[in-house]
Amino acid sequence: xxxxxxxxxxxxxxxxxxxxxxxxxxxxxxxxxxxxxxxxxxxxxxxxxxxxxxxxxxxxxxxxxxxxxxxxxxxxxxxxxxxxxxxxxxxxxxxxxxxxxxxxxxxxxxxxxxxxxxxxxxxxxxxxxxxxxxxxxxxxxxxxxxxxxxxxxxxxxxxxxxxxxxxxxxxxxxxxxxxxxxxxxxxxxxxxxxxxxxxxxxxxxxxxxxxxxxxxxxxxxxxxxxxxxxxxxxxxxxxxxxxxxxxxxxxxxxxxxxxxxxxxxxxxxxxxxxxxxxxxxxxxxxxxxxxxxxxxxxxxxxxxxxxxxxxxxxxxxxxxxxxxxxxxxxxxxxxxxxxxxxxxxxxxxxxxxxxxxxxxxxxxxxxxxxxxxxxxxxxxxxxxxxxxxxxxxxxxxxxxxxxxxxxxxxxxxxxxxxxxxxxxxxxxxxxxxxxxxxxxxxxxxxxxxxxxxxxxxxxxxxxxxxxxxxxxxxxxxxxxxxxxxxxxxxxxxx
RNA sequence: GGCCCCGUCGUCUAGUCAGGCCUAGGACACCAGGUUUUCAUCCUGGUAACAGGGGUUCAAAUCCCCUCGGGGUCACCA
Numbered sequence: 001x002x003x004x005x006x007x008x009x010x011x012x013x014x015x016x017x018x019x020x021x022x023x024x025x026x027x028x029x030x031x032x033x034x035x036x037x038x039x040x041x042x043x044x045x046x047x048x049x050x051x052x053x054x055x056x057x058x059x060x061x062x063x064x065x066x067x068x069x070x071x072x073x074x075x076x077x078x079x080x081x082x083x084x085x086x087x088x089x090x091x092x093x094x095x096x097x098x099x100x101x102x103x104x105x106x107x108x109x110x111x112x113x114x115x116x117x118x119x120x121x122x123x124x125x126x127x128x129x130x131x132x133x134x135x136x137x138x139x140x141x142x143x144x145x146x147x148x149x150x151x152x153x154x155x156x157x158x159x160x161x162x163x164x165x166x167x168x169x170x171x172x173x174x175x176x177x178x179x180x181x182x183x184x185x186x187x188x189x190x191x192x193x194x195x196x197x198x199x200x201x202x203x204x205x206x207x208x209x210x211x212x213x214x215x216x217x218x219x220x221x222x223x224x225x226x227x228x229x230x231x232x233x234x235x236x237x238x239x240x241x242x243x244x245x246x247x248x249x250x251x252x253x254x255x256x257x258x259x260x261x262x263x264x265x266x267x268x269x270x271x272x273x274x275x276x277x278x279x280x281x282x283x284x285x286x287x288x289x290x291x292x293x294x295x296x297x298x299x300x301x302x303x304x305x306x307x308x309x310x311x312x313x314x315x316x317x318x319x320x321x322x323x324x325x326x327x328x329x330x331x332x333x334x335x336x337x338x339x340x341x342x343x344x345x346x347x348x349x350x351x352x353x354x355x356x357x358x359x360x361x362x363x364x365x366x367x368x369x370x371x372x373x374x375x376x377x378x379x380x381x382x383x384x385x386x387x388x389x390x391x392x393x394x395x396x397x398x399x400x401x402x403x404x405x406x407x408x409x410x411x412x413x414x415x416x417x418x419x420x421x422x423x424x425x426x427x428x429x430x431x432x433x434x435x436x437x438x439x440x441x442x443x444x445x446x447x448x449x450x451x452x453x454x455x456x457x458x459x460x461x462x463x464x465x466x467x468x469x470x471x472x473x474x475x476x477x478x479x480x481x482x483x484x485x486x487x488x489x490x491x492x493x494x
Numbered sequence: 495g496g497c498c499c500c501g502u503c504g505u506c507u508a509g510u511c512a513g514g515c516c517u518a519g520g521a522c523a524c525c526a527g528g529u530u531u532u533c534a535u536c537c538u539g540g541u542a543a544c545a546g547g548g549g550u551u552c553a554a555a556u557c558c559c560c561u562c563g564g565g566g567u568c569a570c571c572a
Contacts, residue, residue, distance in 0.1 A: 011572095012571080012572050014571085014572080044572060047571060047572065049571090050571080108570095112569095112570075119569095123495070123568090124495095125495095126496065128495095128496045128497060128568070129495095130568080168499095171499065174499080177497080179497095180496075180497050180498085180568090182569095185569080187570085188570040189570055190570080194569095194570070194571085194572090195571070195572050196572095215565085215566060215567095216566060217566095218566070219497080219498060219499095219566075219567050219568075220572095240499085242499085242500080242566095243566075245564095245565080247505090249564065250564095251565080277506095280506060280507080280521090281507095284507055284520090286508080287508030287509075287519075287521095288508075288519080288520050289520090289521095290506090290507095290520080290522085291521095307500095307506095309499090309501065309564090309565085310500075310565065310566090311505090311507090312506080313505095314505050314506050314522070314523090316505075316522055316523055317506060317522045317523085318522095320522055320523085327535080369533095369534055369535045370534050371534095397532095430531090433531095444531050445531070447531085448532070449531085449532075451531095452532065452533095458533080459532070460534070461532070462534090463532095464531065465531095
């Protein structure tokens with residue numbers, strides 16, 4: 001019987017969740033779910049200076065949105081809690097004390113100034129910068145005397161001679177010479193434990209079987225393995241997923257655009273598209289299938305086949321995926337998702353939509369093929385809410401309309417007047433109009449371009465008779481009448 | 495700079511571990527057609543890559559070495 005798979009994602013609540021972090025979390029989660037194991041959320045708030053509770057809340061909220069659920073975490077607790085590292089400090093310090101008694105850790109009295117000087121010299125000599133070991137072999141007597149004298153000190157881990165090799169699930173065999181590994185600080189001068197200590201303590205205590213994390217942690221791995229060995233604890237399996245890169249190939253930073261998961265949520269990307277996209281950055285279902293669900297991801301996911309190289313954030317692919325998902329939704333679903341954007345654009349609110357649900361759904365349906373994200377909805381529908389005598393005419397629409405003149409539009413309007421009564425049957429009106437055009441001996445654009453301009457002010461868009469039906473008889477008539485005057489005025493040389 | 499990791503179309507990738515099925519497949523983007531009252535959707539087709547150089551082998555995108563390029567990391571941050 002093999003040990004259960006237990007994975008964790010351990011964000012530090014010092015800012016919004018990075019989109020790359022979200023992808024790492026997705027992989028970590030998918031791995032656990034694929035193997036029927038547990039996924040644990042742990043908050044790495046060991047930096048009191050920068051950690052804030054509001055970031056923790058936002059990060060958890062982001063995961064809820066993504067549908068990444070956790071079995072144990074700061075909000076739901078669990079058998080290995082607490083799940084905030086700041087609340088586990090006593091345990092961490094206990095381990096540090098144990099390590100010190102066993103000779104694995106030693107106090108170091110070096111000042112930052114001295115450390116900085118040492119580092120500078122090493123860099124000048126083009127060597128690996130690391131602690132030079134001045135306090136490594138201080139005798140007990142000296143240590144006691146200096147501590148009693150009130151000197152502050154940190155606790156360093158005593159890295160032994162040799163090398164550490166481990167099997168990374170993504171990268172294969174990786175070796176680090178210990179000569180390159182620093183005698184790193186486990187406990188700070190103020191008595192607070194540091195990352196590598198708490199990470200190993202907690203992963204060990206929480207019985208994490210697979211440590212899956214970002215590539216930036218690769219160099220920490222030998223330090224952590226050494227610590228597991230010093231503690232006599234089983235070493236988990238490691239996998240380091242590559243970074244998400246900005247277009248230039250560098251690590252994504254603020255100036256490269258939206259780096260936070262929340263940015264994409266705010267912009268109205270369907271959550272399924274975000275999940276699908278994130279999964280595609282570094283992983284492929286079968287090399288052919290591009291659009292797949294969260295369930296399919298879980299079913300097929302394996303961390304071992306995740307790409308070794310970093311992937312450039314492909315916004316165009318995200319947009320395409322977004323469109324794919326939007327189009328699979330019913331008009332009602334798109335409307336519900338787009339409502340917040342309609343509201344902030346001042347076009348409609350929940351009450352208005354509820355009062356005229358069928359109309360709003362019909363309007364949304366005409367826009368569904370033309371939007372990338374939910375936030376694009378207001379732009380597509382705005383013309384429907386304009387004042388009938390002040391529809392904004394797009395330059396291209398106006399040019400096309402004036403080119404055709406107003407004669408045919410006026411003639412059609414005279415013909416259509418008796419048909420513009422509720423309820424309007426868009427399909428029937430369209431068919432009848434085409435017959436009328438045939439009988440009139442004119443071309444379609446001669447009517448349609450001016451009509452489209454006066455009704456929507458746009459050069460393109462949904463079926464004209466859908467627009468007529470949406471506007472209704474009275475507003476259609478009003479737009480044509482004021483439009484006729486406006487087009488005539490526009491055509492006159494000034 | 496030291497150490498570690500990586501290098502297939504512009505981008506995301508399949509293929510690499512188990513060399514031949516690869517005149518390198520798919521997708522986004524782009525270009526050209528078609529459908530359409532317009533825009534969009536949709537359909538069809540096209541351009542486009544094994545970083546470079548040496549080996550090993552009957553055979554290399556796949557194995558080995560070197561070079562070049564990119565990234566990560568070098569904190570009393572995580």
